[in-house]
Amino acid sequence: MSSSVPTLTSLLKQTDIEDHEEILKAAESALKRSKSDLDVQHVKVVALLKLDRFDDAIQAFEDGGDKLKEKAELEYAYALYKAGKPSEAAQIARQGGDRGHKHVEAQASYRTENFKRATELYQQLASRLEDDAEADLRINTGAVEAQLEWAGQGELVQKKKPGREDMEAFETAFNAACGSIARGELGQGEVLLRRARDLCNALEDLSEEEKKAELLPITVQQIYVLSRQGRIEEAGKLARSIDARSIPDVSTRHIAAVNSVAASGSAANPFMAQRLVARDIESLKPDYPFHFQSSVLQQNKYATDLQSMKFGGTADSTAEAISKQASPSLDAYHNSLSVVNAAAHARNQTGKEALKHILPLLEKRPNDVGLILTIVQLYVLTGNLSSAITLVESFLGRLEQSSAASELDVRYAPGLVGTVTSLYHSAGRRAHAQTEFAKAATYWRRKSRERPAGVVHMFKTAGSALLESQEPEHQRLASEIFTELHERDESDRYAAAGLLAASPEEASSSQTSSLQPIDRLISTIDTDSLENAGIAQQPSSSNAALAAKRKRPVADDGKPKKPKKMLKSRMPKDYDPSKQPDPERWLPLRDRSTYRPKGGKKGKAKQNLYSQGAAPALESEGSRPATPAAEVVKGKQQGGAGGAKKKKGKGGKW
Structure with missing residues (x-):
């Protein structure tokens, strides 16, 4: 563009245009005269981004070439992110070092499920707020931490319990609820979801339509929590109260439809449920769900397919x-x-x-x-x-x-170790379970940097089991396990208690300072109420006298007195004290060795049939073998030489 013609940027400085459509028209008009003006191209792509026309913005960048992409690197990364290309956006934003690039990279990393990188970026941004709002950073950080819990990387989350600042806005309360639900704390998650709902309804700067849009994901999450708690009727009622078709986000809309089917219990028509659940996950892009969500959605699809045979x-x-x-x-x-x-x-x-x-x-x-x-x-x-x-x-x-490290990691995976030890405990093989715990703990203690999430919990269970072992090696290993756990987290009371139980002579007061003192533990115990509730008491004088009457009296010389003779009225008529009583007198008559059934050998064989565990009588050579019951078949009557003939009686007729 010649110097006599004013540029678009200078014109915009002299005007008060606030409508982005007007800015876009002015930029396109200027580009007709000079297509290579980078400033005008930059104005155009910014106007397109303001109008949420992200695909058109990317096309404008492609038309402008590499020079425009270098000049407006941040805008280009943002356009890629909003157009559903987070991987490319994160790669481009990583090249810049200012706060804007970090924000875009953090958002793109979150979308690509690189939650560890997103956490690092938000920590860097929170260390120096500058022009950023602290509340916005707290909201984004809470969302990333919740996703870390869902992805099985909860050890990277610094704050497990929600604080007072999380209760100030419905966004932070919702993120804290999602984190609690991911950890399996459904009760706390339900409380936080109700708090988020109340905070959203109390906002005065939102219209009713905006509140309704913000409450939809909260309601969908509540349906999930109620279903997990087994409160199917409440979940179904809440699912029927929302219109899933009105949810703008495609993924949330599909998840709400699936949850409504799951909350309804067993579907009367499984084919209809299969039709509602069956949907290609790829069709939900660019608002596609996260991996843990898509995997569950795919499992639901398979479940409805099985119900549909x-x-x-x-x-x-x-x-x-x-x-x-x-x-x-x-x-x-x-x-x-x-x-x-x-x-x-x-x-x-x-x-x-x-x-x-x-x-x-x-x-x-x-x-x-x-x-x-x-x-x-x-x-x-x-x-x-x-x-x-x-x-x-x-x-x-x-x-x-195997010599492969990946297969050995599977061998000593906490889930498989828990499975085999649980089977050992069910079979009463406690020593085998302790040996298995010792092998798994020894393996993971050598790999301190490559441990899965469940190893810490396995260490605690293994330490408790090894403390009960009589093997000195197991006792030593238990002490080492609890020492390592205590060094990792000094506030962990379980580790401190295990350390005290494993080596009480070596445990210092600083190591066990997190444990409650015994005096404080028993300070609220009412001994009188416990005694009245049934604690064993010393026998009183009357009880002692009654117990003395029941005991056999003792003579003066310290020997017990002879029992009194039994009355003749209680003795049998044929009782002879000189004869030894029959040792089988308490057995039934047929079970005594002197019992002789009627019928001779046949009667004895018949009697053996009624005796549990008795061996069958041997057949004599002249006896006819019994016909097996399973082989008894009724034959067909036939004439001729092979058939059995009926004997003709006297004067009888055929």
Whole structure:
């Protein structure tokens, strides 16, 4: 553009245009005269972003070329993020170092489920607020921490319990509720959801329509919590109170529809439920759900397929997905597909009938964790505990001989260790359970940097079990486990109590300072009420006298007196004190050795039939062998030489 023609930016400085449509028209008009003006192109893409026309903004960047992308790098990353391309947006935003780039990268990392990176970025932004609102950062940080809990990375969350500041806005209360629900604290999550609802309804700067839109995700989450708590009627009533079709977010709308089907209990028409649940997850993009949500949605789809008796298709589709994943694997979704595949082969049967169809699958997939756990569960339900233990031991033994680190991680996974030790405890094999805990604890103590989330809980259980062992090595290992747990978290009372129990002579007052003193623990105990409630008391004088009467009297020399003779009226008529009584007098007559049944040998053989555990009488050589009951078949009457002829009587006629 020539210097005589004023640029668009200088014109905008001299005007009061606030309508982004007008700015866009002015930019396009200027670009007709000069397509290569970077300033005008920059104004155009900003106007498109303000109008939420993200696809058009990306097209404008493509038309402007690399120079425009370099000049408006932040706007380009933001456009990619809003257009459903978070991976590319995070990569571009990472190249810049200012706060704007960090905000976009954090949002894009959140969308790509890189929650660890998002947490790091928000911590950097919160360390220096500058122009950012502290409340907005707290809201975004709470959302990321909730997702960390859902993703199984709860150890990265710094704050587990909601604080007072989380109760000031409905967004922070909702995020705190999601974090509690992810940790399994459903009661606390329900309370926080109600708090979020009340705070949203109390806002005066929101219209009724805006409040309704904000309350929809809260209601959907409440339906989930009520269903998990078994309050199906309340969940169904709440699900019927909302219109899922009015939810603008595509993923939330689909989740609300699925929850309404699940909250209704067993559907009268499973085919209708299958039609409502069956939807391709890819069709929900760019508002696609997170991985933990999509996996559950896919499992719901398979569940409705099984209810609709689509066994063949479900078995084939799950088998194809299983074949793409290497085994053994600890991936929860992969192992859940194995369970669905087993249910499809068993045609929804359980017990021994299901085992007949599922056991052949083990020959094809011997290292499938989900399949093995399914068979173990069926063995336990049928009371075959020994087969369940044998199956798990053989599987773990194969993995233990492997040299691959991934297979050894599966071998000592906390879930599998908990399964085998639970089976040992059910079988009364406590020593085997302690040995298993010792092996798993020793393995994970060597890998301090690559531990899964459940190792800390396994350490606590293993330490408690090893404290009960009589082996010196187990006692030493328990002490080392609780020492490590206490060093990791000095406020952990369980670790402090375990450390005190493992080595009371070495535990210092600083290590056990988190434990409650004994005086404080018993300060609220009312001993009088406990005694009145039934604590054993010393016998009183009257009780002692009554007990003395019941005892055998003692003579002066300290020896007990001889008992009095029994009255003749209580003795049998044929009683002879010189004869020893029959030791079998308390047995029934037919069970005594002197009993002789009527009928000789036949009577004795017949009598043996009624005796539990008695051996059958041997047949004599002349006796006719009995006909087996299962082989008794009524023959067809035939004429001729082979048939039995009827004897003709005197004067009789055929």
